[in-house]
Amino acid sequence: MTSLPTETTGKKLGLVIDLDTCVGCHACVVNCKEWNTGGYGAPLADLDAYGAEPVGSWLNRIHTFEVTPEDAPASIVHFPKSCLHCDDAPCVTVCPTGASYKRGEDGIVLVDENMCIGCGLCAWACPYGAREMDPVENVMKKCTLCVDRIYNDNLPKEDQIPACVRTCPAEARHFGDLGDPESDISKLVAERGGMDLMPEMGTKPVNKYLPPRPKTHSHVEPEAPKAKALDAKGFLGWLDKTLEAL
């Protein structure tokens, strides 16, 4: 079994995902795939890519839920999901070889593919289903928080952020240090009531989700009119008065 880091900097890099603006467009999903398939570790393979049952590995997927409250019309929530880089990551402690690990310096959870035997225990242990076995290389793939971008001196400073954040057209994805209460991203979480995913699992996820804002329901009555509705005659009076004032 593998241990969580004993020494940390207190830095907790992670994502904040705004469910109020995510339109479920899959930009983050695909941009993640194209960056990472030529990047960290084995490529993100696609089995039977043009066939009857295409299956590929992805590090980030969007789940779409229909919400049907009793007192409001049904609505749709788009829910992007990738590794949440948990403080108490069960995928790490369950790993028999030490391949799964959490970095002390920034909290990123990674898989050292040279040590991974493809046993799949970590995927079983993850309550979020955030790990996927690569169908060709048989190693465990997961979100690296673009560890090969965020410190990469070959990229301009402004691009040293995860690919999913860089590409999101709805600005629904934010990246930063959730260990620092003064960081922009921590303030955003505080301001918008950011939430943990399934806190009852005790994994202490670093990533946070911002809930959708309340919506107006179709049956909400208008305010009482400030003036009597105009009829044809009243309208002519209004017209004359308004023209006079121009």
Add this chain to the structure above:
Amino acid sequence: MGLHDRELNTSPHVSDEIRKTTCYMCACRCGINVHLRKGEDGQPKVRYIEGNRDHPVNKGVLCAKGSAGIMQHYSPARLNKPMKRVGERGKGDFEEISWDEALTTATEWLGEIRARDPRKLAFFTGRDQSQSMTGWWAQQFGTPNFAAHGGFCSVNMAAGGIYTFGGAFWEFGSPDWSKSELFMIFGVAEDHDSNPIKLGLAEMKRRGKKVVGVNPVRTGYNAIADEWVGITPGTDGLFILSLIHELFKMGKIDLDYLLRYTNAPYLVIDNPGGKDHGLFARDKDGDILVADRKTSKPVKSTTKKVKPALQGECKYARGKKARPVFELIADKYMSDEYSPENVTEKTGVPVAQIKRLAQEIAEAAFEKEIVLDQPWTDMKGEKHKKMIGRPVSFHAMRGISAHSNGFQTCRALHLLQILVGSIDCPGGFRFKPPYPRPVAAQPKPHGGSVANTPLAGPPLGMPRGPEDLLLQEDGVTPQRIDRAYSWDAPLSAHGMMHMVIPNAHAQDPYQIDVLFMYMANMAWNSSMNSKGVMNMLSDKDKDGNYVIPKIIYADAYNSEMVAYADLVFPDTTYLERHDCISLLDRPICEPDVMADSIRWPVVDPATQGENRDARGFQSVLIELGARLGLPGMTNEDGSAKFKDYADYMANHERKPGVGPLAGWRGKKGDKHGRGEPNPNQVQAYIDNGGFFEAELPKEARYFKHANKHWQDWAVEMGLQDGPVENIFQLYSEPLAKFQLCAEGHMQPIPPETHKQRIRENMDPLPTWYPTFEGDAVSETLYPYNALTQRPAAMYHSWGSQNAWLRQIHGSNPMFVPTAICDAKELQDGDWAIISSHHGSIKVQVKRMEAVNVNTMWTWNAIGKRSGAWSLDPDSPEAKKGFLLNHLIHELLPPKGDGMRWSNSDPITGQAAWFDLKVNIEKAPNQNGPTEPQLPKQKRAKSPPINIEYGKEWTK
């Protein structure tokens, strides 16, 4: 574990080079940075594609489609060599030929036609982004039979807008995202203008402003909208007119705006049954009259300092009466016909919601007024110290336009915007250059084909009135094969691509000899009645000859349409080609910047796969033009004028000093907008990241329809040659003229069959009438609406061969309201038969609550013909995916007299995809696949089974 006890290179090499070009994974035209890195074969290979942060359209972001460009570029469905058909049409049997043979064959076919009767060429170009060039080519050839896909896409939106206020949504304008207080979005496909809209919605949300989504389906943008209006399809116009009704009842109309910028005070002749009824009252100089408010006397509308009346009868000449447009508007929309109580049932929108939204629109417009300290001068010379904004904005697309009442619905929406004074003001809707461009500044349509002679002007344009119809000498028969600009669809400004193949097959109004198409999947998802169209393409006459004699098709991929071509030109992918996204065409400007852009071969096709010999279609067209000796493409000695499309982009002049690209003109490349051609212009674009932009002067940024600074700047930049008057046409006189034709008072006179519909539908004031299919079929037999939504991660059929995108949308269920499912005992995954007046399909059902209660829907263009696009014939796209197109006929059900009308808007000819009415029953046989299953298309090539993209870089 300690802090740094694992070794990890966090600064790996990313790419050898970044080349900046324009995306083509949909029609959005975002800027992209293409990272190239040496592949296993030593050739440059695409490592990564990201958005270009400097680009005016996407500002750095990139959607799922754009991010999947690698798989599009390396798709096994790519066509590599020209091909000629060797089997029967539709089977997919081809032989590869040389470019010389392909071009020689095409030149023979087309040259013979041009010398005999150029109309016999029908040249239609689908999702073409080079229409200013392809349309010009058709004009030089001399055929009026040219259009792109606007007729089945969104011509109602474009024509409704341009005829009303000289602009429209998307390419022609956008909401003022940074200043709007309230934003309403109607029926917008998530694949159109997608990144700018998402960026805009994010900005509205960040600013804490309200977004209202009007759509029968609560997905995508509607899912995040702060309020959802789950409208019944085809009733948006009625809903909008009810909002207008409420605004009138509240007295929330911007009269100052109407008096300054619209025809609200114009006098309309009141002479029922007379030959001038409904026309504007004019004096003997032909100038339009208004009534002086004090004296009630008629005066020219252009009289300085006149205070025109907005109501009251005016005797403008002996025995002649007229009323102001505004009075007609108030009379019409204050009527109870449009009260919320009277429209709630038809629209499915609660009374409370209509009333409240009208209040919210009024509050945003009038109580949250924006004042910018920005002086400006209007075209009358009046100086304004400030810019006053009514910060309520709207956006709409195909959801309101793809109906048989779409033109009038689009007009209704623009009427709403104008009544609250929110066109091109701070916080409202904003024009994007080169717009505003009213009808008067648009070309007219040109016909009159003569052997070996160009047309006198472009085939497509905006008719000013009945005099601009393209009719044969009998005044009835259309000149065009698609019957555009005829009595069927007088204002069909984008042509009617969906009618080309049915009419060519019916040889009505005449036979054509060559059907030449580009990038239009007419044998599948781009046609109504796909199966019927496939039969028309392969149908033979009694002598065994194809009814449509010759078909040439150009495409980058092995689509369903390829199988029906006799001659195939392989187009390049978007990363291998030159293109110009031109101001002469569909520009990429934003409200504050005039911009255009290019594509260029960021990779050379010769290095992008074995045996790859594809050529950019526009370069092929230019060579074909030179071989045919077309004017403008040939030098006096008969040699080719342009080497290829890139040469044309830099050196073609549409008029002196104005060409396809606006940036870096002049011999030294130091002039913008106007200037002589610059031989190094394309390189200048490449050096600037693939695009050019020029910021509008601050005083020119709003009220462009009446802004002197804008007019001066537009003239300087070559967007127009002089000032253009743009009075918003609340009342549309061209429509009134068509009505007079139908009354027999004006020439030409439509045939009896058309009179009633011209009279009823061409109302000069925005109106609503029930959709034609809904009105024609039995409510008992077909009680439900069915429509498609476009997924954000797929662009029509192009995404289908994409190894990544097909894992997101590989099959499509029919999403059916739970109440209907309960009544029909349908559970998720059950197979159901959906039927319309035209046919039936068998599909799998998914229950859904967040949808209009009478409307079922599915994703567009996921279903594929088995074997097409180089996919496994048993792919989910073929076996679980389906098209709604099989239920939609290009004609409406027969009327009592046996007439069958085109299933289109009667004014613009826009294909009425979204009028579809259906029924649903549980299928007796609960096994797949989807039906209909058509005979397999020959799979061109067996692609790789597994992909490990980028493996060479990860070692």
